Amino acid sequence: MATDPIELIVNGKHHLVSSRSDTPLLEVLRSELGLLGAKHACGAEQCGACKVLVNDQDHPSCCQPVGEVTGCSIQTVEGLAEDGRLDPLQEAFIAETATQCGYCVPGFLMTAKGLLHRNPNPSEEEIREAINRNLCRCGIHNRVVRAIQRVAFGTEAEPIYRMVSPDDGLEPPSQEPGAPLPGSLAHHPNLDDWIRLRPDRGVDVYTGKVELGQGITTSLSQVVAEELDVDIARIHIHTADTETSLDEGSTAGSMSMEMSGGALRQAAAEFRYQLLAIAAEEFECRQEDLEVSNGMVQHPASGAGKDYWDLLPEGRLGMAATGVAVPKPPVAYSVVGQPVTRVDMESKVRGEPAFLQDMVLPDMLHARVVRGPVAQASLDRIDTAGLNLPDGVRLVRDGSFLAVMGEDEIEVLRIREQVAARCSWHTPDRLPDQQNLYQWMNAQASQDFLLRDGQPTSDPIPEPPKRDGVIHRTFHRPYQMHAAPGPSCAIAQLDEAGKLTVWSHSQGVFSLRAALAHVLDKPEEEIRVTHVPGPGCYGHNGADDVALDACLLALETPGRPVRVQWMREDEFVQEPLGTPMVVDIRATLNAEKRLDVWHQSSLGHTHSSRPRVAPPGETMLLAAWERAHPMGRPLPQPMMGRNVGLHRNAEPGYRIARPAIVKRFLAKSGLRTSSMRSLGALVNVWAIESMMDELAREAGVDPLEFRLQHLEDPRGRKVLEVLGEAMNWNASSREDAADGKGRGIGYGRYKGDKSLVAVGVDLAVDIASGAITLEEAHIVADTGQVINPDGLSAQLEGAFVQAASLTLLEEVKFTRPGVASTDWDTYPILRTVQVPAIHTHLIRRDGFPVLGAGEAAIGPVPAAIGNALARARGKHPNSLPLQPNA
Numbered sequence: 001m002a003t004d005p006i007e008l009i010v011n012g013k014h015h016l017v018s019s020r021s022d023t024p025l026l027e028v029l030r031s032e033l034g035l036l037g038a039k040h041a042c043g044a045e046q047c048g049a050c051k052v053l054v055n056d057q058d059h060p061s062c063c064q065p066v067g068e069v070t071g072c073s074i075q076t077v078e079g080l081a082e083d084g085r086l087d088p089l090q091e092a093f094i095a096e097t098a099t100q101c102g103y104c105v106p107g108f109l110m111t112a113k114g115l116l117h118r119n120p121n122p123s124e125e126e127i128r129e130a131i132n133r134n135l136c137r138c139g140i141h142n143r144v145v146r147a148i149q150r151v152a153f154g155t156e157a158e159p160i161y162r163m164v165s166p167d168d169g170l171e172p173p174s175q176e177p178g179a180p181l182p183g184s185l186a187h188h189p190n191l192d193d194w195i196r197l198r199p200d201r202g203v204d205v206y207t208g209k210v211e212l213g214q215g216i217t218t219s220l221s222q223v224v225a226e227e228l229d230v231d232i233a234r235i236h237i238h239t240a241d242t243e244t245s246l247d248e249g250s251t252a253g254s255m256s257m258e259m260s261g262g263a264l265r266q267a268a269a270e271f272r273y274q275l276l277a278i279a280a281e282e283f284e285c286r287q288e289d290l291e292v293s294n295g296m297v298q299h300p301a302s303g304a305g306k307d308y309w310d311l312l313p314e315g316r317l318g319m320a321a322t323g324v325a326v327p328k329p330p331v332a333y334s335v336v337g338q339p340v341t342r343v344d345m346e347s348k349v350r351g352e353p354a355f356l357q358d359m360v361l362p363d364m365l366h367a368r369v370v371r372g373p374v375a376q377a378s379l380d381r382i383d384t385a386g387l388n389l390p391d392g393v394r395l396v397r398d399g400s401f402l403a404v405m406g407e408d409e410i411e412v413l414r415i416r417e418q419v420a421a422r423c424s425w426h427t428p429d430r431l432p433d434q435q436n437l438y439q440w441m442n443a444q445a446s447q448d449f450l451l452r453d454g455q456p457t458s459d460p461i462p463e464p465p466k467r468d469g470v471i472h473r474t475f476h477r478p479y480q481m482h483a484a485p486g487p488s489c490a491i492a493q494l495d496e497a498g499k500l501t502v503w504s505h506s507q508g509v510f511s512l513r514a515a516l517a518h519v520l521d522k523p524e525e526e527i528r529v530t531h532v533p534g535p536g537c538y539g540h541n542g543a544d545d546v547a548l549d550a551c552l553l554a555l556e557t558p559g560r561p562v563r564v565q566w567m568r569e570d571e572f573v574q575e576p577l578g579t580p581m582v583v584d585i586r587a588t589l590n591a592e593k594r595l596d597v598w599h600q601s602s603l604g605h606t607h608s609s610r611p612r613v614a615p616p617g618e619t620m621l622l623a624a625w626e627r628a629h630p631m632g633r634p635l636p637q638p639m640m641g642r643n644v645g646l647h648r649n650a651e652p653g654y655r656i657a658r659p660a661i662v663k664r665f666l667a668k669s670g671l672r673t674s675s676m677r678s679l680g681a682l683v684n685v686w687a688i689e690s691m692m693d694e695l696a697r698e699a700g701v702d703p704l705e706f707r708l709q710h711l712e713d714p715r716g717r718k719v720l721e722v723l724g725e726a727m728n729w730n731a732s733s734r735e736d737a738a739d740g741k742g743r744g745i746g747y748g749r750y751k752g753d754k755s756l757v758a759v760g761v762d763l764a765v766d767i768a769s770g771a772i773t774l775e776e777a778h779i780v781a782d783t784g785q786v787i788n789p790d791g792l793s794a795q796l797e798g799a800f801v802q803a804a805s806l807t808l809l810e811e812v813k814f815t816r817p818g819v820a821s822t823d824w825d826t827y828p829i830l831r832t833v834q835v836p837a838i839h840t841h842l843i844r845r846d847g848f849p850v851l852g853a854g855e856a857a858i859g860p861v862p863a864a865i866g867n868a869l870a871r872a873r874g875k876h877p878n879s880l881p882l883q884p885n886a
Helices: 026-033 088-093 106-118 124-130 140-153 216-228 256-283 345-350 409-423 433-445 508-521 544-556 568-574 620-627 681-699 703-712 714-727 789-808 860-873
Strands: 006-009 015-016 053-054 058-059 074-077 161-164 195-197 202-208 235-238 290-291 296-299 304-307 365-370 377-380 393-398 401-405 424-425 447-452 455-457 470-479 489-494 499-502 527-531 562-565 581-589 593-605 657-665 741-747 756-765 772-782 838-843
Touching: 006 489, 015 026, 026 756, 053 424, 053 499, 053 756, 053 789, 058 106, 058 544, 088 106, 088 140, 106 140, 106 789, 124 140, 140 161, 161 789, 161 860, 195 256, 202 216, 202 527, 202 562, 216 377, 256 296, 256 304, 290 703, 365 409, 365 499, 365 544, 377 499, 393 409, 401 409, 401 544, 409 703, 433 581, 433 593, 470 681, 508 527, 508 544, 544 562, 581 681, 593 681, 681 703, 681 741, 681 860, 703 714, 703 741, 714 741, 714 756, 714 838, 741 860, 756 860, 772 789, 789 838, 789 860
Parallel strands: 006 074, 161 838, 202 235, 365 562, 499 527, 593 657, 772 838
Antiparallel strands: 006 015, 053 058, 053 074, 195 202, 290 296, 296 304, 365 401, 377 424, 393 401, 447 455, 447 657, 470 581, 489 499, 489 562, 581 593, 741 756, 756 772
């Protein structure tokens, strides 16, 4: 191979690079030129995250030999802006909020740029075809299309969302001085732990939650800016760090705005109250006679005025919250409720190093792990004969934990490929035959619990009904993946004092620290874990496991940071999966065609194997199971809280005369499982709502009307009524279609008492091939007080796309040796041409508690699609992914 310097022209500048000519262009851009906008993602030209322009044509860079583009004009996302001014495409992406986690955004931008070079006025169909090879797991596809149209035609489309003011007379709860402290503030009342004034006249805000792409850094900024009466540009959000933030648990369950947002709202109100008390004393006036604008406190009657920073030069109050302050009423809002631009948008469209995967530290080493075809595979042997390690590259082995580590990431990648080919693995014999998965699950001994108000109990379980008139249906979900757009990554560094610092995109830095301390036998105070954003995770993926990988290697090289980047195959094969489930429902109607008996069982494995302090000698972290002196893996235990895990949303929200809802927990699983977006709600809501359609048919009642007959919750009734109006739903909607077209609806209240979401879908089925086309979707959501309507709509749209993908396409393939779904071809997800028009309708509930929205739409989506499919084909499919001709 050529070793002479290669000349590249990148973003108009000439560079001489020393890489071999067969080195992928992506690696040269990132490792030699420090251009980090193009992303590591698939390594197989399957996802578009690494796209660049080569002579004005968009092209993947992950497999492109650098020697073939010498002399070509190469443009990366960093080269789009000119003289600091954003390119119109970048501006359009910001205007349309075409991002969530943002990992895919640079690739979409370069694909769009290439499209507009060759076709300045593309149709919507041409746009969708052009970006179809670019994958997005968060579901921003329609917003990307709108951004490209905005540039191509110079016009702004109608808003994706609309606000709906209900006329149901419901009033929000009132708050009086001295009320109990809300959310996390009740456990951490020290105001200085939440808010501090900065010397530069900004405001530091601390949260124990993390940014996963859901936009909470923007929403939390809005909440604090509103209550403090300061410009949002002054707010600096600091997310979870075990040394600087409070422990608010994992960022999961759609609870960030409820817990941290509620705490910060009250903390900011009290911070402002105390500052006004200082001003009132100094100005010799009453607090109510003061006015505040962007942190400037004025007493109009006397003309006196000072800003917050002069009133409190030390920046800290040194007191605890007491509930003395009452936050603003919604009528006074000027920031909350507005579609404020995301605070992280510009850095992502510029391709700046916004992700942990892009982080570079001085003297940093790079590493890749080598693992078998399934988690806990053991290394039988590695043939190192003839393996020549370049200078600065070393092989690290501890039992079955195997890694390649070195100075040069390009060399590490090359050697890792050679090492992987020389390994032989033994896989545990615990996998069933895939075609018999559900029979295998039903044959296992289960721990059974009768639910009462969402809580597992030891009460006797009634027998299922067996009389005439029983409608019996069983629903199945296979193993499914989080399928993060970028593989997991972590950096760890051991300093001279023996302190270990870990940079991670974990959802729970405090629980990760505790688990690392347990495995490494170190005191927790000798480990710091700080969150750095990564690609979207959608639950417990490989982020925690890769953190231990990095720690083990950092212990081998004291003083130097070690960056471990998983490969796409690592992410798909090693991550904990979404658990397979079997939901069995038997139901009857009474003489009045109302719900009578409803006997339901939800069978499945654990929905949580997150890292935590385990019994001595046991841990949830992968690498600890692989070492020469391995730790054990704890046997999963059933989650017994209200509406958690397997039994989340297992109880129908409808009026039923004789319900019996049973949780059936399986401790042992063929593949490792853990938390995936919405936990058991996806399957439980799908099954319940499918059954509601079946029973409506049996009763001869329209499906929408049948739900309203059995739903007492006025907020639930409202979202269904708004959905009916938006879809122009009528009695004919319940009739089977002879032309392969169908309409369906699904409804759920997340966790039984959180956000309320109704989804409607229009679809078409090709009778011959069985191909399903989603044509249009409506989402109606009541999430309480809306903080940022555009951000909320984006979350709901993304939830629809991801849930539709899980419904129609996704299934982990496995054989006895291990996981066979190792890339995007063997684990396909929904692409742009498959995404329908999506309309969101947001119920205005000013002053009501924030309920969270990230997971609430997940369950109603498969319900709506399944019910539409049943009308198109005349029968309900009962296994995900849905196959109309099955």
